[in-house]
Amino acid sequence: MVPSGKFRITRQRQVILEELRKDTSHPTADEVCQRVRQKLPHISLGTVYRNLELLAEYGLIQKIELAGSQRRFDGNAETHYHIHCNRCGRVEDLPVRPFRINENSFRATTRFQITGHRVEFFGLCPKCRNESELTARTD
Numbered sequence: 001m002v003p004s005g006k007f008r009i010t011r012q013r014q015v016i017l018e019e020l021r022k023d024t025s026h027p028t029a030d031e032v033c034q035r036v037r038q039k040l041p042h043i044s045l046g047t048v049y050r051n052l053e054l055l056a057e058y059g060l061i062q063k064i065e066l067a068g069s070q071r072r073f074d075g076n077a078e079t080h081y082h083i084h085c086n087r088c089g090r091v092e093d094l095p096v097r098p099f100r101i102n103e104n105s106f107r108a109t110t111r112f113q114i115t116g117h118r119v120e121f122f123g124l125c126p127k128c129r130n131e132s133e134l135t136a137r138t139d
């Protein structure tokens with residue numbers, strides 16, 4: 001039987017979604033899998049990965065692809081911005097409201113139908129900052 005293309009919430013997807021929404025650390029697929037296995041011990045990483053991709057495709061979660069780091073997932077599907085640490089790779093939400101850009105105003109010049117935008121911030125997280133200050137001091 002071929003799926004009709006309509007999205008069905010299976011038990012697996014439900015658990016993946018619930019676990020991801022509880023986790024605000026923007027986990028990788030591996031980390032999501034570890035959490036999900038507490039409820040579905042036999043689920044494979046491949047299944048978790050495929051379902052995460054699918055949930056993102058349907059706009060129920062967000063996929064975070066930052067330059068030079070592992071793909072992460074976010075249970076919060078609303079537009080918001082992220083800041084990530086160049087050293088340890090942690091990702092946090094930036095506490096600012098998204099820019100109010102009328103994406104369709106670019107339509108005439110780009111001839112694209114724009115569906116969203118992404119802004120990326122990066123730097124050193126407090127923990128890594130601390131560590132680099134400590135090493136600077138002892139050197």
Ligand SMILES: [Zn+2]
Binds near residue numbers: 085125126127128
């Ligand atoms: Zn860091």
Ligand SMILES: [Zn+2]
Binds near residue numbers: 074076080081082093
């Ligand atoms: Zn986020």
